[in-house]
Amino acid sequence: xxxxxxxxxxxxxxxxxxxxxxxxxxxxxxxxxxxxxxxxxxxxxxxxxxxxxxxxxxxxxxxxxxxxxxxxxxxxxxxxxxxxxxxxxxxxxxxxxxxxxxxxxxxxxxxxxxxxxxxxxxxxxxxxxxxxxxxxxxxxxxxxxxxxxxxxxxxxxxxxxxxxxxxxxxxxxxxxxxxxxxxxxxxxxxxxxxxxxxxxxxxxxxxxxxxxxxxxxxxxxxxxxxxxxxxxxxxxxxxxxxxxx
Amino acid sequence: xxxxxxxxxxxxxxxxxxxxxxxxxxxxxxxxxxxxxxxxxxxxxxxxxxxxxxxxxxxxxxxxxxxxxxxxxxxxxxxxxxxxxxxxxxxxxxxxxxxxxxxxxxxxxxxxxxxxxxxxxxxxxxxxxxxxxxxxxxxxxxxxxxxxxxxxxxxxxxxxxxxxxxxxxxxxxxxxxxxxxxxxxxxxxxxxxxxxxxxxxxxxxxxxxxxxxxxxxxxx
Ligand SMILES: Nc1ncnc2c1ncn2[C@@H]1O[C@H](COP(=O)(O)OP(=O)(O)OP(=O)(O)O)[C@@H](O)[C@H]1O
Ligand SMILES: [Mg+2]
Numbered sequence: 001x002x003x004x005x006x007x008x009x010x011x012x013x014x015x016x017x018x019x020x021x022x023x024x025x026x027x028x029x030x031x032x033x034x035x036x037x038x039x040x041x042x043x044x045x046x047x048x049x050x051x052x053x054x055x056x057x058x059x060x061x062x063x064x065x066x067x068x069x070x071x072x073x074x075x076x077x078x079x080x081x082x083x084x085x086x087x088x089x090x091x092x093x094x095x096x097x098x099x100x101x102x103x104x105x106x107x108x109x110x111x112x113x114x115x116x117x118x119x120x121x122x123x124x125x126x127x128x129x130x131x132x133x134x135x136x137x138x139x140x141x142x143x144x145x146x147x148x149x150x151x152x153x154x155x156x157x158x159x160x161x162x163x164x165x166x167x168x169x170x171x172x173x174x175x176x177x178x179x180x181x182x183x184x185x186x187x188x189x190x191x192x193x194x195x196x197x198x199x200x201x202x203x204x205x206x207x208x209x210x211x212x213x214x215x216x217x218x219x220x221x222x223x224x225x226x227x228x229x230x231x232x233x234x235x236x237x238x239x240x241x242x243x244x245x
Numbered sequence: 246x247x248x249x250x251x252x253x254x255x256x257x258x259x260x261x262x263x264x265x266x267x268x269x270x271x272x273x274x275x276x277x278x279x280x281x282x283x284x285x286x287x288x289x290x291x292x293x294x295x296x297x298x299x300x301x302x303x304x305x306x307x308x309x310x311x312x313x314x315x316x317x318x319x320x321x322x323x324x325x326x327x328x329x330x331x332x333x334x335x336x337x338x339x340x341x342x343x344x345x346x347x348x349x350x351x352x353x354x355x356x357x358x359x360x361x362x363x364x365x366x367x368x369x370x371x372x373x374x375x376x377x378x379x380x381x382x383x384x385x386x387x388x389x390x391x392x393x394x395x396x397x398x399x400x401x402x403x404x405x406x407x408x409x410x411x412x413x414x415x416x417x418x419x420x421x422x423x424x425x426x427x428x429x430x431x432x433x434x435x436x437x438x439x440x441x442x443x444x445x446x447x448x449x450x451x452x453x454x455x456x457x458x459x460x461x462x463x464x465x
Contacts, residue, residue, distance in 0.1 A: 053369055080375035090370035094388045104374035107384055149370075156374055 002065065004029045004191050005050065005160065010059035012045050012215075019045045021215035023059070029159075030189040034202035034223070037212035038238055043195045046212065047162050050193065051082045063160070080108065083153030087165040089145040091137040097124070097148050098133040101155045116155070123151035127181050143174030147181055154185075161185065163194040167201075179205075199242060203227055211235045251436035255427050259444050262420030267448070269337065269419070270406045273344035277405075278398075280345065281352025286382070288357055298353065305350035310411050313343045318415045340412035348405045355401060359394035360386055392463055399456040403449050410445075420444060 003026035012020035019042045027033050035043050048054040050061060052068065052075050061069050068078050092100050101120035105111040111119065124130045127147040129140075137145055146166055153161060163182065167175040179201050186192055186205045196202060202209050202223055209226040211219040211234070219232040227243075230236050288298035305313075318339040325332045334342070363386050371381035413422035424441045428434050 051373055053373060076372075076375050076377050079373055082373075084370075084373035086366060086370060088364075088366050090364070090366035092367065092370070092385055092389075094392065103384060104371075104376060107380055108375055153374070 003027060004031075004064060005193075006060075006062045007050075008060045008062075010046070010049060010061065011057050012042070012049060012054060013057045019215055020049070020056075023215075023217060025210065025217060025220070027191065027193065029191055031207045032186045032190075032192045032194065032205050033208050033210060034206040035193065035195045035210045035212055036197070036199070036202060036238070036242075037210075037218075041212045042215045043212050044164050047164050047193060047195050050160075050162055051079050051084055053084070080104075080110070080156050081158050081160065083156060083158035083161045085146070085149050085153055085161065085163045085166045087168050089137075089142070089149045089169070091145055091149055091152070093137055096134050096136055097129070097140070100137065100148060101152045104152070105155055110156070119155055120151070123154050124148075126154075126184075127151050128177070141174060142170045143177045146170065146174075146178045150178075150181055150185075160191045160193070163192065163196070165195055165197065167196070167198055197242065199227065199239075211238065213238070247433075248436045248439065251431070251433045252440055254431070255424070255433075255437055255440055258423040258427055259420055259440060262418065262423035263444060263448060265337075265417070266406065266409050266419040269341050269344060269412070269417070270402070270409050273341050273409075274348055274402060274405055276345045277348035277352050280349035282356055284349060284353035285356035285360065288353060289360060302350045302353055305346055310343065310347055310408055311414065313346065314339060314412050314415055317343055336412065336415045336417040339415060340409065340417045343412065344405055344409055347408065348401060351401055351404070352398070355394050355397045356390065359390035359397070362393050363389045395456070395460050395463065399453065399460075402452065402456070406449060406452075407445070 005025075005027040007023050007025045010020055010023040011018065023046055035046065037043050045054055049056045052061075056069055059069070060067055063078065063082070066078075067073065068075065091097075092103065095103060098117065098120045101123060102111075102113070102116040105116045105119065106113065121130060121133060124133055127150060129144060129147055129151070132140060132144065132148070137148065140148065150161075150166075166182070167178050170178065175198065179198065182192070182194070182201070183205050194201070194206070204223075206223045208220060209223050210217050211226065211230075211232065213234050219226070219230065219235045221230075226235070227239065230239055284298045284301060287294040288302070289295070318334060318336065322333050367385050367389065368378075368381055371385040372378070376384065409419055410421040413419050413425065416422065420441055424437050428437045431437070
Protein backbone atom coordinates (compact mmCIF):
# COMPACT_ATOMS: atom_id res chain seq x y z
CA UNK A 1 0.00 0.00 0.00
CA UNK A 2 1.37 3.41 -0.90
CA UNK A 3 0.95 6.33 1.41
CA UNK A 4 -1.65 8.98 0.71
CA UNK A 5 0.43 11.58 2.52
CA UNK A 6 4.16 11.20 2.66
CA UNK A 7 6.28 13.63 4.64
CA UNK A 8 9.96 13.45 4.05
CA UNK A 9 12.50 15.24 6.24
CA UNK A 10 10.25 18.24 6.90
CA UNK A 11 11.92 21.24 8.50
CA UNK A 12 10.32 24.56 9.30
CA UNK A 13 11.97 27.69 10.58
CA UNK A 14 10.31 30.86 11.76
CA UNK A 15 13.22 33.23 11.32
CA UNK A 16 15.99 31.59 13.30
CA UNK A 17 13.63 29.46 15.37
CA UNK A 18 13.56 25.87 14.16
CA UNK A 19 10.06 24.64 14.90
CA UNK A 20 10.04 21.40 12.91
CA UNK A 21 13.28 19.48 12.99
CA UNK A 22 12.92 16.70 10.50
CA UNK A 23 9.50 15.06 10.36
CA UNK A 24 9.09 11.78 8.51
CA UNK A 25 5.73 10.14 8.34
CA UNK A 26 3.48 8.22 5.99
CA UNK A 27 -0.26 8.40 6.36
CA UNK A 28 -2.46 5.93 4.54
CA UNK A 29 -5.81 6.25 2.89
CA UNK A 30 -8.64 6.08 5.40
CA UNK A 31 -6.31 6.32 8.31
CA UNK A 32 -7.11 8.49 11.31
CA UNK A 33 -3.97 9.93 12.83
CA UNK A 34 -4.09 11.93 16.03
CA UNK A 35 -1.24 14.26 16.89
CA UNK A 36 -0.65 14.98 20.56
CA UNK A 37 2.08 16.79 22.40
CA UNK A 38 2.84 19.77 24.61
CA UNK A 39 2.11 23.35 23.65
CA UNK A 40 4.66 24.83 21.31
CA UNK A 41 5.94 21.46 20.13
CA UNK A 42 5.06 22.24 16.50
CA UNK A 43 1.80 20.31 16.06
CA UNK A 44 -0.06 23.13 14.35
CA UNK A 45 2.92 24.03 12.23
CA UNK A 46 3.22 20.43 11.07
CA UNK A 47 -0.46 20.26 10.22
CA UNK A 48 -0.38 23.59 8.39
CA UNK A 49 2.57 22.46 6.32
CA UNK A 50 0.43 19.63 4.98
CA UNK A 51 -1.69 22.09 2.98
CA UNK A 52 1.07 24.67 2.81
CA UNK A 53 -0.63 27.29 4.92
CA UNK A 54 2.94 27.32 6.21
CA UNK A 55 5.70 26.97 3.66
CA UNK A 56 8.10 24.20 4.64
CA UNK A 57 11.67 25.42 4.84
CA UNK A 58 13.08 22.09 3.79
CA UNK A 59 11.83 18.63 2.90
CA UNK A 60 9.10 17.23 0.72
CA UNK A 61 5.46 16.47 1.19
CA UNK A 62 3.58 14.40 -1.34
CA UNK A 63 -0.12 13.73 -1.54
CA UNK A 64 -1.35 10.85 -3.68
CA UNK A 65 2.12 10.50 -5.10
CA UNK A 66 2.35 14.15 -6.22
CA UNK A 67 4.91 16.35 -4.55
CA UNK A 68 3.03 19.40 -3.32
CA UNK A 69 6.04 21.29 -2.02
CA UNK A 70 7.37 22.04 -5.50
CA UNK A 71 7.36 25.69 -6.48
CA UNK A 72 5.27 24.93 -9.56
CA UNK A 73 2.71 22.74 -7.81
CA UNK A 74 -0.80 24.19 -8.16
CA UNK A 75 -1.41 24.66 -4.48
CA UNK A 76 -4.96 25.98 -4.89
CA UNK A 77 -5.94 22.86 -6.78
CA UNK A 78 -4.23 20.64 -4.22
CA UNK A 79 -6.01 22.36 -1.35
CA UNK A 80 -9.41 21.56 -2.79
CA UNK A 81 -8.60 17.97 -1.94
CA UNK A 82 -7.47 18.73 1.63
CA UNK A 83 -10.09 20.14 3.98
CA UNK A 84 -9.09 22.00 7.11
CA UNK A 85 -10.94 22.72 10.33
CA UNK A 86 -9.56 25.39 12.66
CA UNK A 87 -9.67 25.85 16.39
CA UNK A 88 -11.43 29.20 15.97
CA UNK A 89 -13.92 27.87 13.36
CA UNK A 90 -13.23 30.81 11.02
CA UNK A 91 -16.68 30.82 9.49
CA UNK A 92 -17.28 33.73 7.15
CA UNK A 93 -19.35 36.09 9.31
CA UNK A 94 -20.89 37.98 6.39
CA UNK A 95 -22.39 34.85 4.82
CA UNK A 96 -25.25 32.69 6.02
CA UNK A 97 -24.52 29.13 7.09
CA UNK A 98 -25.62 27.76 3.73
CA UNK A 99 -23.65 30.37 1.78
CA UNK A 100 -20.56 29.61 3.86
CA UNK A 101 -20.75 26.05 2.60
CA UNK A 102 -21.64 26.94 -0.99
CA UNK A 103 -19.10 29.71 -1.47
CA UNK A 104 -15.95 27.78 -2.41
CA UNK A 105 -17.54 25.21 -4.74
CA UNK A 106 -19.30 28.07 -6.54
CA UNK A 107 -16.35 30.42 -6.68
CA UNK A 108 -14.18 27.63 -8.04
CA UNK A 109 -16.93 26.67 -10.49
CA UNK A 110 -16.98 23.07 -9.32
CA UNK A 111 -20.76 23.02 -8.94
CA UNK A 112 -23.82 24.80 -10.22
CA UNK A 113 -25.76 26.85 -7.70
CA UNK A 114 -28.36 24.13 -7.46
CA UNK A 115 -25.79 21.39 -6.95
CA UNK A 116 -23.94 23.46 -4.38
CA UNK A 117 -27.13 24.18 -2.50
CA UNK A 118 -28.20 20.55 -2.49
CA UNK A 119 -24.79 19.53 -1.27
CA UNK A 120 -24.86 22.17 1.45
CA UNK A 121 -28.24 21.00 2.70
CA UNK A 122 -27.16 17.38 2.59
CA UNK A 123 -24.06 18.20 4.64
CA UNK A 124 -26.04 20.30 7.11
CA UNK A 125 -28.36 17.39 7.58
CA UNK A 126 -25.39 15.16 8.22
CA UNK A 127 -24.03 17.44 10.95
CA UNK A 128 -27.51 17.91 12.38
CA UNK A 129 -27.99 21.57 11.48
CA UNK A 130 -30.42 21.52 8.59
CA UNK A 131 -32.68 23.97 10.40
CA UNK A 132 -29.84 26.51 10.62
CA UNK A 133 -29.22 26.78 6.87
CA UNK A 134 -30.29 30.38 6.61
CA UNK A 135 -29.03 31.88 9.86
CA UNK A 136 -25.83 33.86 10.22
CA UNK A 137 -22.84 32.22 11.93
CA UNK A 138 -22.89 34.58 14.92
CA UNK A 139 -26.31 33.23 15.87
CA UNK A 140 -24.87 29.75 16.42
CA UNK A 141 -23.20 28.24 19.46
CA UNK A 142 -19.53 27.33 19.22
CA UNK A 143 -20.29 23.66 18.73
CA UNK A 144 -22.74 24.45 15.96
CA UNK A 145 -20.26 26.78 14.28
CA UNK A 146 -17.61 24.11 14.30
CA UNK A 147 -20.00 21.59 12.77
CA UNK A 148 -20.76 24.09 10.02
CA UNK A 149 -17.03 24.57 9.51
CA UNK A 150 -16.68 20.82 9.05
CA UNK A 151 -19.55 20.83 6.57
CA UNK A 152 -17.93 23.73 4.72
CA UNK A 153 -14.70 21.78 4.35
CA UNK A 154 -16.58 18.66 3.26
CA UNK A 155 -18.38 20.59 0.53
CA UNK A 156 -15.18 20.47 -1.50
CA UNK A 157 -15.38 16.67 -1.26
CA UNK A 158 -11.81 16.35 -0.04
CA UNK A 159 -10.01 13.04 0.36
CA UNK A 160 -8.13 14.30 3.39
CA UNK A 161 -9.27 16.34 6.39
CA UNK A 162 -6.98 18.21 8.74
CA UNK A 163 -8.20 19.27 12.18
CA UNK A 164 -6.29 21.68 14.41
CA UNK A 165 -7.65 21.34 17.94
CA UNK A 166 -11.22 21.52 16.70
CA UNK A 167 -12.74 21.36 20.17
CA UNK A 168 -10.30 23.48 22.17
CA UNK A 169 -12.32 26.68 21.83
CA UNK A 170 -15.58 25.01 22.84
CA UNK A 171 -17.46 24.94 26.09
CA UNK A 172 -17.18 21.42 27.55
CA UNK A 173 -20.81 20.57 26.88
CA UNK A 174 -20.32 21.15 23.16
CA UNK A 175 -17.22 19.05 22.65
CA UNK A 176 -19.20 15.85 22.27
CA UNK A 177 -21.34 16.98 19.34
CA UNK A 178 -18.26 17.94 17.31
CA UNK A 179 -16.34 14.79 18.17
CA UNK A 180 -19.27 12.62 17.18
CA UNK A 181 -19.38 14.28 13.74
CA UNK A 182 -15.67 13.59 13.43
CA UNK A 183 -16.09 9.99 14.50
CA UNK A 184 -18.75 9.49 11.90
CA UNK A 185 -16.42 10.94 9.31
CA UNK A 186 -13.67 8.59 10.44
CA UNK A 187 -15.96 5.60 10.19
CA UNK A 188 -16.77 6.54 6.61
CA UNK A 189 -13.16 6.14 5.61
CA UNK A 190 -11.97 9.73 5.50
CA UNK A 191 -8.23 10.19 5.87
CA UNK A 192 -7.88 12.42 8.91
CA UNK A 193 -5.02 14.13 10.69
CA UNK A 194 -6.23 15.51 13.99
CA UNK A 195 -4.24 17.65 16.38
CA UNK A 196 -6.07 17.25 19.65
CA UNK A 197 -5.98 17.44 23.39
CA UNK A 198 -8.96 15.07 23.57
CA UNK A 199 -7.25 11.86 24.60
CA UNK A 200 -10.61 10.12 24.71
CA UNK A 201 -11.14 10.84 21.03
CA UNK A 202 -7.63 9.65 20.20
CA UNK A 203 -8.28 6.41 22.09
CA UNK A 204 -11.61 5.76 20.39
CA UNK A 205 -11.09 6.98 16.88
CA UNK A 206 -7.40 7.01 16.02
CA UNK A 207 -5.65 4.30 14.12
CA UNK A 208 -2.37 5.78 15.13
CA UNK A 209 -1.23 8.41 17.60
CA UNK A 210 1.82 10.62 17.06
CA UNK A 211 3.49 12.20 20.04
CA UNK A 212 5.31 15.38 19.02
CA UNK A 213 7.79 17.20 21.14
CA UNK A 214 10.37 19.85 20.30
CA UNK A 215 9.70 19.69 16.60
CA UNK A 216 10.00 15.98 16.03
CA UNK A 217 7.77 12.95 16.28
CA UNK A 218 9.07 11.37 19.47
CA UNK A 219 6.85 8.35 19.38
CA UNK A 220 4.13 6.84 17.25
CA UNK A 221 1.91 3.91 18.09
CA UNK A 222 -1.66 2.68 17.90
CA UNK A 223 -3.69 4.27 20.69
CA UNK A 224 -3.99 1.02 22.61
CA UNK A 225 -0.24 0.94 22.92
CA UNK A 226 0.42 4.68 23.23
CA UNK A 227 -1.96 5.12 26.13
CA UNK A 228 -1.21 1.92 28.05
CA UNK A 229 2.42 1.33 27.31
CA UNK A 230 4.26 4.45 26.11
CA UNK A 231 7.97 3.95 25.61
CA UNK A 232 9.57 7.37 25.39
CA UNK A 233 10.11 9.07 28.76
CA UNK A 234 8.83 12.35 27.32
CA UNK A 235 5.65 10.62 26.22
CA UNK A 236 5.19 9.09 29.63
CA UNK A 237 5.71 12.46 31.30
CA UNK A 238 3.26 14.16 28.94
CA UNK A 239 0.57 11.52 29.28
CA UNK A 240 0.88 11.49 33.03
CA UNK A 241 0.30 15.21 33.03
CA UNK A 242 -2.69 15.31 30.70
CA UNK A 243 -4.39 12.13 31.87
CA UNK A 244 -4.22 13.08 35.53
CA UNK A 245 -5.56 16.57 34.84
CA UNK B 246 -27.50 92.59 8.63
CA UNK B 247 -30.74 91.27 7.37
CA UNK B 248 -30.63 87.48 7.58
CA UNK B 249 -34.05 87.04 6.01
CA UNK B 250 -33.44 89.29 3.04
CA UNK B 251 -30.02 87.87 2.39
CA UNK B 252 -31.42 84.37 2.62
CA UNK B 253 -34.03 84.99 -0.06
CA UNK B 254 -31.40 86.49 -2.34
CA UNK B 255 -28.53 84.18 -1.66
CA UNK B 256 -30.25 80.83 -1.33
CA UNK B 257 -30.82 80.29 -5.08
CA UNK B 258 -27.11 80.94 -5.59
CA UNK B 259 -26.17 78.63 -2.76
CA UNK B 260 -28.45 75.91 -4.08
CA UNK B 261 -26.65 76.16 -7.40
CA UNK B 262 -23.39 75.96 -5.48
CA UNK B 263 -24.56 72.96 -3.44
CA UNK B 264 -25.30 71.14 -6.65
CA UNK B 265 -21.79 71.76 -7.98
CA UNK B 266 -20.25 70.93 -4.63
CA UNK B 267 -22.09 67.62 -4.39
CA UNK B 268 -21.30 66.83 -8.01
CA UNK B 269 -17.56 67.24 -7.62
CA UNK B 270 -17.55 65.55 -4.22
CA UNK B 271 -19.49 62.49 -5.27
CA UNK B 272 -17.65 62.09 -8.56
CA UNK B 273 -14.26 62.41 -6.91
CA UNK B 274 -15.23 59.97 -4.17
CA UNK B 275 -16.41 57.36 -6.67
CA UNK B 276 -13.12 57.52 -8.55
CA UNK B 277 -11.14 57.74 -5.32
CA UNK B 278 -12.92 54.63 -4.02
CA UNK B 279 -11.59 52.53 -6.91
CA UNK B 280 -8.20 54.18 -6.88
CA UNK B 281 -7.91 53.89 -3.11
CA UNK B 282 -8.81 50.22 -3.23
CA UNK B 283 -6.18 49.51 -5.87
CA UNK B 284 -3.63 51.55 -3.92
CA UNK B 285 -4.38 49.72 -0.68
CA UNK B 286 -4.01 46.33 -2.36
CA UNK B 287 -0.76 47.50 -3.95
CA UNK B 288 0.39 48.72 -0.54
CA UNK B 289 -0.35 45.34 1.03
CA UNK B 290 1.26 43.31 -1.74
CA UNK B 291 4.76 42.05 -1.25
CA UNK B 292 5.84 43.27 -4.69
CA UNK B 293 7.64 46.56 -5.52
CA UNK B 294 4.17 47.92 -6.32
CA UNK B 295 3.80 48.66 -2.65
CA UNK B 296 6.45 51.37 -2.90
CA UNK B 297 4.48 53.17 -5.59
CA UNK B 298 1.51 53.16 -3.27
CA UNK B 299 3.51 54.32 -0.27
CA UNK B 300 5.21 57.15 -2.18
CA UNK B 301 1.91 58.29 -3.65
CA UNK B 302 0.21 58.35 -0.28
CA UNK B 303 3.24 60.05 1.25
CA UNK B 304 3.27 62.88 -1.29
CA UNK B 305 -0.46 63.53 -1.13
CA UNK B 306 -0.62 63.44 2.64
CA UNK B 307 2.52 65.52 2.91
CA UNK B 308 1.27 68.50 0.91
CA UNK B 309 -1.64 70.87 1.62
CA UNK B 310 -4.71 70.64 -0.53
CA UNK B 311 -4.43 74.30 -1.46
CA UNK B 312 -0.94 73.75 -2.85
CA UNK B 313 -2.17 70.76 -4.84
CA UNK B 314 -4.99 72.77 -6.39
CA UNK B 315 -2.65 75.53 -7.45
CA UNK B 316 -0.17 73.01 -8.70
CA UNK B 317 -2.71 71.35 -10.92
CA UNK B 318 -4.40 74.50 -12.10
CA UNK B 319 -1.37 76.75 -12.66
CA UNK B 320 1.85 74.79 -12.41
CA UNK B 321 1.15 71.68 -14.46
CA UNK B 322 -0.33 73.56 -17.46
CA UNK B 323 2.73 75.81 -17.52
CA UNK B 324 5.00 72.79 -17.51
CA UNK B 325 2.97 71.21 -20.28
CA UNK B 326 3.07 74.41 -22.28
CA UNK B 327 6.80 74.52 -21.86
CA UNK B 328 6.91 70.99 -23.23
CA UNK B 329 4.86 72.10 -26.20
CA UNK B 330 1.39 70.91 -25.19
CA UNK B 331 -1.39 73.42 -24.91
CA UNK B 332 -3.36 71.88 -22.09
CA UNK B 333 -5.49 73.77 -19.68
CA UNK B 334 -7.73 72.36 -16.98
CA UNK B 335 -11.07 73.90 -16.26
CA UNK B 336 -11.48 74.72 -12.62
CA UNK B 337 -13.88 71.79 -12.40
CA UNK B 338 -11.32 69.35 -13.80
CA UNK B 339 -8.50 70.68 -11.64
CA UNK B 340 -10.72 70.58 -8.57
CA UNK B 341 -11.97 67.12 -9.36
CA UNK B 342 -8.48 65.75 -9.86
CA UNK B 343 -7.19 67.33 -6.66
CA UNK B 344 -10.05 66.05 -4.54
CA UNK B 345 -9.71 62.62 -6.12
CA UNK B 346 -5.98 62.40 -5.50
CA UNK B 347 -6.51 63.47 -1.93
CA UNK B 348 -9.43 61.24 -1.11
CA UNK B 349 -7.81 58.23 -2.79
CA UNK B 350 -4.69 58.56 -0.66
CA UNK B 351 -6.70 58.72 2.53
CA UNK B 352 -9.06 55.99 1.42
CA UNK B 353 -6.19 53.70 0.60
CA UNK B 354 -5.08 54.07 4.21
CA UNK B 355 -8.64 53.44 5.38
CA UNK B 356 -8.93 50.28 3.25
CA UNK B 357 -5.51 49.12 4.32
CA UNK B 358 -6.44 49.38 7.96
CA UNK B 359 -9.75 47.65 7.41
CA UNK B 360 -8.23 44.78 5.44
CA UNK B 361 -5.63 44.28 8.16
CA UNK B 362 -8.40 44.36 10.75
CA UNK B 363 -10.11 41.30 9.25
CA UNK B 364 -9.09 38.28 11.29
CA UNK B 365 -6.21 36.45 9.61
CA UNK B 366 -8.11 33.19 10.11
CA UNK B 367 -10.52 34.37 7.41
CA UNK B 368 -7.85 34.41 4.73
CA UNK B 369 -6.55 31.06 5.93
CA UNK B 370 -9.97 29.47 5.88
CA UNK B 371 -10.61 30.75 2.36
CA UNK B 372 -7.20 29.63 1.11
CA UNK B 373 -7.61 26.22 2.74
CA UNK B 374 -10.70 25.73 0.60
CA UNK B 375 -8.64 26.26 -2.53
CA UNK B 376 -9.37 29.91 -3.28
CA UNK B 377 -6.54 31.99 -4.70
CA UNK B 378 -5.40 35.06 -2.81
CA UNK B 379 -7.41 37.27 -5.17
CA UNK B 380 -10.55 35.16 -4.88
CA UNK B 381 -10.26 35.14 -1.10
CA UNK B 382 -9.78 38.90 -1.10
CA UNK B 383 -12.87 39.45 -3.21
CA UNK B 384 -15.24 36.96 -1.63
CA UNK B 385 -14.13 36.94 2.00
CA UNK B 386 -11.82 39.77 3.04
CA UNK B 387 -13.14 42.81 1.18
CA UNK B 388 -16.81 42.31 2.07
CA UNK B 389 -15.82 42.28 5.72
CA UNK B 390 -13.31 45.11 5.34
CA UNK B 391 -15.96 47.31 3.72
CA UNK B 392 -18.25 46.87 6.68
CA UNK B 393 -15.41 47.66 9.04
CA UNK B 394 -14.43 50.86 7.28
CA UNK B 395 -17.87 52.19 6.47
CA UNK B 396 -17.79 54.77 9.28
CA UNK B 397 -14.37 55.97 8.11
CA UNK B 398 -15.61 56.18 4.54
CA UNK B 399 -18.52 58.34 5.63
CA UNK B 400 -16.05 60.48 7.49
CA UNK B 401 -13.94 60.79 4.35
CA UNK B 402 -17.06 61.78 2.43
CA UNK B 403 -17.60 64.65 4.85
CA UNK B 404 -13.95 65.69 4.76
CA UNK B 405 -13.95 65.74 0.96
CA UNK B 406 -17.19 67.67 0.92
CA UNK B 407 -15.65 70.29 3.18
CA UNK B 408 -12.34 70.25 1.32
CA UNK B 409 -14.18 71.01 -1.88
CA UNK B 410 -14.81 74.53 -0.57
CA UNK B 411 -11.10 75.21 -0.97
CA UNK B 412 -11.22 74.83 -4.74
CA UNK B 413 -13.34 77.94 -4.98
CA UNK B 414 -9.96 79.73 -4.99
CA UNK B 415 -9.49 78.76 -8.63
CA UNK B 416 -12.91 80.01 -9.57
CA UNK B 417 -14.76 76.77 -9.13
CA UNK B 418 -18.42 77.74 -8.80
CA UNK B 419 -19.28 75.88 -5.63
CA UNK B 420 -21.16 77.14 -2.56
CA UNK B 421 -18.18 79.07 -1.29
CA UNK B 422 -17.56 80.73 -4.64
CA UNK B 423 -21.17 81.81 -5.00
CA UNK B 424 -21.08 83.21 -1.50
CA UNK B 425 -17.91 85.21 -2.14
CA UNK B 426 -19.41 86.72 -5.28
CA UNK B 427 -22.56 87.66 -3.43
CA UNK B 428 -20.67 89.18 -0.52
CA UNK B 429 -18.59 91.22 -2.95
CA UNK B 430 -21.77 92.62 -4.39
CA UNK B 431 -23.88 93.10 -1.26
CA UNK B 432 -21.26 93.48 1.51
CA UNK B 433 -23.45 91.18 3.64
CA UNK B 434 -20.62 88.99 4.93
CA UNK B 435 -22.18 87.98 8.23
CA UNK B 436 -25.56 86.98 6.90
CA UNK B 437 -24.18 85.26 3.81
CA UNK B 438 -21.54 83.18 5.55
CA UNK B 439 -24.01 82.27 8.28
CA UNK B 440 -26.20 80.78 5.58
CA UNK B 441 -23.22 79.07 3.99
CA UNK B 442 -22.33 77.43 7.27
CA UNK B 443 -25.93 76.35 7.78
CA UNK B 444 -26.06 74.95 4.26
CA UNK B 445 -23.00 72.82 4.84
CA UNK B 446 -24.26 71.78 8.24
CA UNK B 447 -27.62 70.66 6.86
CA UNK B 448 -26.15 68.78 3.91
CA UNK B 449 -23.57 67.02 6.08
CA UNK B 450 -26.10 66.16 8.77
CA UNK B 451 -28.45 64.65 6.22
CA UNK B 452 -25.65 62.61 4.68
CA UNK B 453 -24.47 61.43 8.09
CA UNK B 454 -27.95 60.26 8.98
CA UNK B 455 -28.31 58.37 5.70
CA UNK B 456 -24.94 56.77 6.33
CA UNK B 457 -26.00 55.66 9.80
CA UNK B 458 -29.02 53.89 8.38
CA UNK B 459 -26.91 52.17 5.74
CA UNK B 460 -24.37 51.21 8.38
CA UNK B 461 -27.00 49.53 10.50
CA UNK B 462 -28.30 47.63 7.47
CA UNK B 463 -24.97 46.09 6.52
CA UNK B 464 -23.76 45.21 10.00
CA UNK B 465 -22.47 41.66 10.27
N1 LIG C 1 3.90 32.48 12.43
C1 LIG C 1 4.82 32.24 13.38
N2 LIG C 1 5.88 33.05 13.54
C2 LIG C 1 6.81 32.82 14.47
N3 LIG C 1 6.78 31.78 15.32
C3 LIG C 1 5.75 30.93 15.22
C4 LIG C 1 4.72 31.11 14.25
N4 LIG C 1 3.83 30.11 14.39
C5 LIG C 1 4.28 29.35 15.39
N5 LIG C 1 5.43 29.83 15.89
C6 LIG C 1 6.23 29.23 16.99
O1 LIG C 1 6.49 27.90 16.63
C7 LIG C 1 6.43 27.04 17.75
C8 LIG C 1 5.46 25.91 17.48
O2 LIG C 1 4.17 26.45 17.34
P1 LIG C 1 2.90 25.56 17.04
O3 LIG C 1 1.75 26.48 16.95
O4 LIG C 1 3.17 24.69 15.88
O5 LIG C 1 2.80 24.69 18.35
P2 LIG C 1 1.63 23.72 18.81
O6 LIG C 1 2.28 22.40 19.11
O7 LIG C 1 0.52 23.73 17.86
O8 LIG C 1 1.20 24.38 20.19
P3 LIG C 1 -0.26 24.54 20.83
O9 LIG C 1 -0.60 23.23 21.49
O10 LIG C 1 -0.08 25.62 21.83
O11 LIG C 1 -1.21 24.88 19.74
C9 LIG C 1 6.04 27.92 18.93
O12 LIG C 1 7.21 28.23 19.63
C10 LIG C 1 5.47 29.15 18.27
O13 LIG C 1 5.70 30.26 19.08
MG1 LIG D 1 -1.45 24.50 17.86
